[in-house]
Amino acid sequence: MIDYIQDAETCLEKADFVNARRYFSFARRDNPDDWRAWFGLARALTHDFTVIDEGNWKKFTDRARVLADDEGRRYMDSVVGQYYHAIEEKIHGANARLAAPVYERKLSSFRPVIQEKHNEWSEKDDRIFGTIMILIAVLVITSIVFLAIWGAR
Numbered sequence: 001m002i003d004y005i006q007d008a009e010t011c012l013e014k015a016d017f018v019n020a021r022r023y024f025s026f027a028r029r030d031n032p033d034d035w036r037a038w039f040g041l042a043r044a045l046t047h048d049f050t051v052i053d054e055g056n057w058k059k060f061t062d063r064a065r066v067l068a069d070d071e072g073r074r075y076m077d078s079v080v081g082q083y084y085h086a087i088e089e090k091i092h093g094a095n096a097r098l099a100a101p102v103y104e105r106k107l108s109s110f111r112p113v114i115q116e117k118h119n120e121w122s123e124k125d126d127r128i129f130g131t132i133m134i135l136i137a138v139l140v141i142t143s144i145v146f147l148a149i150w151g152a153r
Helices: 004-013 017-030 035-045 057-067 070-091 123-151
Strands: none
Touching: 004 017, 004 035, 017 035, 035 057, 035 070, 057 070
16 A cells, blocks of 8 residues: 555655645545644645645644544644744744744654544445436426426417
8 A cells, every 4th residue: 555644745855745735635535534644735735834825724734633633633733833933923024934843753653543434425325426416406407497488388
């Protein structure tokens, strides 16, 4: 199995944020309950917390916090805390430079937290449900058009 988290961290170390984001997205796709992929996406969007991003980084860190255990949350809090502090200094006119946070550990050194399975809904079920909804929409629209034409006579 490919370890997308490690590949993404290698990209972060090389400041290749586009590929880091791609690998973290793959990791999230393979395991949407792995907090490391969500937090990694926030790192990639903010260029490892060195630029102010107005995108989804906050949503990604919030999702990661929900999925992480206490150890993971402490790790994220220390990193994001440094980022907030630098942003606040920049807002208040100081010449604060957003320096890369000091990471005590790599994301890949953490273990994913096993999440409770909420349902057995699969991608196949999504496709079936979507197809049924499209058929119902087509049937309703066809009925409305038919009734409009029939009523116009």
